[in-house]
Amino acid sequence: MTTHVPHPDLPPPSTSIGAIAWLRANLFSSWLNSLLTLGAAYLLYLTIPPLVQWALIDADWFGDSREACESGGACWVFVGVRMNQFMYGLYPETEYWRINLAAILLVLLMVPLFIKRFPWKRWLVPFVLFGYPVIAFMLFSGGVFGLEYVETSRWGGLTLTLILSSVGMAASLPLGILLALGRRSDMPIVKSVSVVIIEFWRGVPLITVLFMSSVMLPLFLPEGTHFDKLLRAMIGIALFQSAYMAEVVRSGLQAIPKGQYEAAQALGLSYWQSMGLIILPQALKLVIPGIVNTFIALFKDTTLVLIIGLFDMLAMIQAALADPNWLGYAIEGLSFAALVYWVFCFSMSRYSLSLERKLHTGHTR
Amino acid sequence: MSDANTSRPDVDASERLMIELRHVHKWYGQFHVLKDINLGVSKGERIVICGPSGSGKSTMIRCINRLEEHQDGQIIVDGTELTDDIKHIDQIRREVGMVFQHFNLFPHLTVLENCCLAPIWVRRMPRREAEQVAMQYLEKVKIPEQARKYPGQLSGGQQQRVAIARSLCMNPSIMLFDEPTSALDPEMIKEVLDTMVELAESGMTMLCVTHEMGFAKTVANRVIFMDGGEIIEQNEPEAFFHNPQSDRTKLFLSQILAH
Ligand SMILES: Nc1ncnc2c1ncn2[C@@H]1O[C@H](COP(=O)(O)OP(=O)(O)O)[C@@H](O)[C@H]1O
Ligand SMILES: [Mg+2]
Numbered sequence: 305m306t307t308h309v310p311h312p313d314l315p316p317p318s319t320s321i322g323a324i325a326w327l328r329a330n331l332f333s334s335w336l337n338s339l340l341t342l343g344a345a346y347l348l349y350l351t352i353p354p355l356v357q358w359a360l361i362d363a364d365w366f367g368d369s370r371e372a373c374e375s376g377g378a379c380w381v382f383v384g385v386r387m388n389q390f391m392y393g394l395y396p397e398t399e400y401w402r403i404n405l406a407a408i409l410l411v412l413l414m415v416p417l418f419i420k421r422f423p424w425k426r427w428l429v430p431f432v433l434f435g436y437p438v439i440a441f442m443l444f445s446g447g448v449f450g451l452e453y454v455e456t457s458r459w460g461g462l463t464l465t466l467i468l469s470s471v472g473m474a475a476s477l478p479l480g481i482l483l484a485l486g487r488r489s490d491m492p493i494v495k496s497v498s499v500v501i502i503e504f505w506r507g508v509p510l511i512t513v514l515f516m517s518s519v520m521l522p523l524f525l526p527e528g529t530h531f532d533k534l535l536r537a538m539i540g541i542a543l544f545q546s547a548y549m550a551e552v553v554r555s556g557l558q559a560i561p562k563g564q565y566e567a568a569q570a571l572g573l574s575y576w577q578s579m580g581l582i583i584l585p586q587a588l589k590l591v592i593p594g595i596v597n598t599f600i601a602l603f604k605d606t607t608l609v610l611i612i613g614l615f616d617m618l619a620m621i622q623a624a625l626a627d628p629n630w631l632g633y634a635i636e637g638l639s640f641a642a643l644v645y646w647v648f649c650f651s652m653s654r655y656s657l658s659l660e661r662k663l664h665t666g667h668t669r
Numbered sequence: 670m671s672d673a674n675t676s677r678p679d680v681d682a683s684e685r686l687m688i689e690l691r692h693v694h695k696w697y698g699q700f701h702v703l704k705d706i707n708l709g710v711s712k713g714e715r716i717v718i719c720g721p722s723g724s725g726k727s728t729m730i731r732c733i734n735r736l737e738e739h740q741d742g743q744i745i746v747d748g749t750e751l752t753d754d755i756k757h758i759d760q761i762r763r764e765v766g767m768v769f770q771h772f773n774l775f776p777h778l779t780v781l782e783n784c785c786l787a788p789i790w791v792r793r794m795p796r797r798e799a800e801q802v803a804m805q806y807l808e809k810v811k812i813p814e815q816a817r818k819y820p821g822q823l824s825g826g827q828q829q830r831v832a833i834a835r836s837l838c839m840n841p842s843i844m845l846f847d848e849p850t851s852a853l854d855p856e857m858i859k860e861v862l863d864t865m866v867e868l869a870e871s872g873m874t875m876l877c878v879t880h881e882m883g884f885a886k887t888v889a890n891r892v893i894f895m896d897g898g899e900i901i902e903q904n905e906p907e908a909f910f911h912n913p914q915s916d917r918t919k920l921f922l923s924q925i926l927a928h
Binding site: 561563564566567568569570571572573574577581582585586589663665 | 771774
């Protein structure tokens, strides 16, 4: 009789770890891979140094007129001089603090949401969703508590971009969920209404929606009805994006096995309970990438409000480019726009990844 | 609820039926799945239902808690008739627990949350009390130490025991089992069957679709054989296994007991 002696755990061979091994495995694993690696390195060599030279090394950073830009590199002075308008649009300069205050308040409210064991989370989320917008609106618009009234047509710049996109996101997700549930409903009327709404709003370009809302809608409304242009744009964007959101959510709902619905039913949960507690939490988790994708598209689509005369950040930059004192700095202006949009979109994308990881609870159903 | 549904003149009160199916028919489109099913289950009875695949066993027990709708006949559960009335359906679902072949645990909730969910939301039980009840049943199925884990981190046998505990937390008077062990690896079948045996010993009214004939012999009061949407034969286990009446039953038993 022999007794079994378990084999001891050995360290991995040194050739399979470390930088050299990584390079060999990932960049030079075959001759084709090596060729691609070298080609890519050459392309980077051609593009990166001149870009860095222009954007950073030769660039002019300080000054207050175009005379400061003589070195031949990027003229960031232009962006610096116009920065306030890019951020706040045509908002009165003396009232900038109101926007800053609203921004700081939002950050302060959001920070605890990222703290794992914050005790009042349950109250904070509804407050951020429903209470904060009211406060922010009062701050932006004024007319109360002795604040000077600022009409919405003067709201602009990055502020307007952020207002439009956060309202769009906050409205399109719940609306989209309702439309998706409606589309899967057993009730024929609910179902057909949802299908019609989704297909209508998905079928028209956003630019048409915005144009109609600002040009055609007033024709149908009784004479003299004042219906804020910004509000119309918000409604247009929210309805348009919720149609997309509905389809994203529906794809998640379809991926949930029938057994989950049945288990919820068998336990006696009502329709809304099973949706809210069992089905949606799982379905939404599955489609986080799709939801964030829609949010990112929405964020960038807000630039279209330019055509109905609202001045978001991109519109303010374009206006600045037309300034006779600053002709010829389009590349700087548009690069700045690209950078800002990229930072926001990339953050959303990273946040969605971390959220997916956090909500992961094992592999099998 | 009117008592007219429940008390039959020929049955005395102690034999009140928990479940009664009278001339139940069901169709999937043109396909006649359940054909004139008549079945009475008294309190505390343990019934095993067997029969070839596709014979309508699942459909029949799923009609009892309205996961499927029957189209003709009557189904009466603990005095309440199943109709389109959502109140009746809710009441019956609160009385009837169900365990599925594929467990159907909620993967985004911990074991404890799986168990507490329905008591809290359906029975309106305070969370703390619901958690105590849940722990009690998790102890009963012998996995209290897994309470904080997610279903995806448990073995199949453990998941099925959680599913049983989850149903029991609603304090049902009837339990339905639809092939609770057929998705399990062989070494895990026993732990689930042991749990079911214990449940049977506690006096629970049980309907089990299963092909575990050992379980049927030791636990069941009655074995029902279904084929082609009909109840072909029903008898006490002893008589059912040793003296089957119909040819179809004999054939089925010879196939299932052959190995
Ligand atoms: N949703 C459904 N639609 C159409 N046919 C179905 C459906 N569910 C089950 N069936 C059919 O009904 C018959 C009985 O199914 P089932 O009750 O699951 O059988 P068992 O559980 O005895 O294997 C099978 O032939 C099956 O194909
Ligand atoms: Mg079945």
